[in-house]
Amino acid sequence: MEKSSSITTFEEHLEKRYGQEGEEKRMAFEAKAKAFAIGELIKEERRLSNMTQEQLATKTGTKKSFISRIENGKSDIQLSTLYRILELGLGKKISFTIE
Amino acid sequence: MEKSSSITTFEEHLEKRYGQEGEEKRMAFEAKAKAFAIGELIKEERRLSNMTQEQLATKTGTKKSFISRIENGKSDIQLSTLYRILELGLGKKISFTIE
DNA sequence: TCTTTTGTTCCATTATTCGTTAACTTTACG
DNA sequence: CGTAAAGTTAACGAATAATGGAACAAAAGA
Numbered sequence: 285m286e287k288s289s290s291i292t293t294f295e296e297h298l299e300k301r302y303g304q305e306g307e308e309k310r311m312a313f314e315a316k317a318k319a320f321a322i323g324e325l326i327k328e329e330r331r332l333s334n335m336t337q338e339q340l341a342t343k344t345g346t347k348k349s350f351i352s353r354i355e356n357g358k359s360d361i362q363l364s365t366l367y368r369i370l371e372l373g374l375g376k377k378i379s380f381t382i383e
Numbered sequence: 384m385e386k387s388s389s390i391t392t393f394e395e396h397l398e399k400r401y402g403q404e405g406e407e408k409r410m411a412f413e414a415k416a417k418a419f420a421i422g423e424l425i426k427e428e429r430r431l432s433n434m435t436q437e438q439l440a441t442k443t444g445t446k447k448s449f450i451s452r453i454e455n456g457k458s459d460i461q462l463s464t465l466y467r468i469l470e471l472g473l474g475k476k477i478s479f480t481i482e
Numbered sequence: 483t484c485t486t487t488t489g490t491t492c493c494a495t496t497a498t499t500c501g502t503t504a505a506c507t508t509t510a511c512g
Numbered sequence: 513c514g515t516a517a518a519g520t521t522a523a524c525g526a527a528t529a530a531t532g533g534a535a536c537a538a539a540a541g542a
Binding site: 314318319322325329360361362363364366367370376377378379380381382383 | 417418421424428459460461462463465466469470475476477478479480481482
Binding site for chain 2: 517518519520521522528529
């Protein structure tokens with residue numbers, strides 16, 4: 285049985301976009317790791333706030349299935365989505381630092 | 384003459400997505416402000432690196448027109464795009480802090 | 483164990499980014 | 513000034529995030 289050719293995971297997406305060689309491969313890995321890390325961050329904050337995925341979804345105008353995908357790093361989300369979840373949903377402030 | 388109904392700016396996008404009332408309006412404003420802020424950040428770093436938009440575009444596998452859109456906050460970019468520009472393009476490390 | 487709640491995955495549809503070209507505008511500089 | 517370089521904007525197709533629903537899986541509680 286052949287695997288479906290459609291891209292369903294962030295990992296596959298990155299592999300396709302960045303390829304599999306050298307610097308670009310490393311970049312892809314880091315981007316994936318960061319999506320994961322952000323997902324974990326959201327999950328952690330949500331649990332600290334004693335919320336279910338469904339409650340967070342309702343608060344941010346989406347569905348629990350979407351929250352689940354984000355928390356598991358399976359989607360390459362937009363910045364506004366990140367803000368919406370963290371600020372509107374969890375009441376946190378997020379800031380970027382570049383070094 | 385009627386204005387086109389298609390959404391072309393991040394501002395319009397947010398207005399449509401979040402509506403125009405109370406908390407949600409505030410959120411939309413802040414998201415817009417952040418897109419702008421990140422664009423400014425990128426522009427600043429690019430100039431410090433003495434690069435043109437075209438050079439940054441080439442380095443990140445895109446075109447100067449896209450870089451321009453990002454720097455002016457006209458696009459709600461994906462996280463992977465943010466990483467690609469800042470890390471692959473400008474050699475910076477980016478980290479998130481939530482408070 | 484059984485039941486309920488919570489979380490995950492899959493599918494189809496819609497909306498929007500991304501990539502690109504071309505035309506235009508602004509800035510830099512001779 | 514005039515010209516070239518740099519930056520902006522619009523428009524388009526293609527790729528894909530966002531969305532909603534449903535079915536399934538896992539965890540929690542009685």
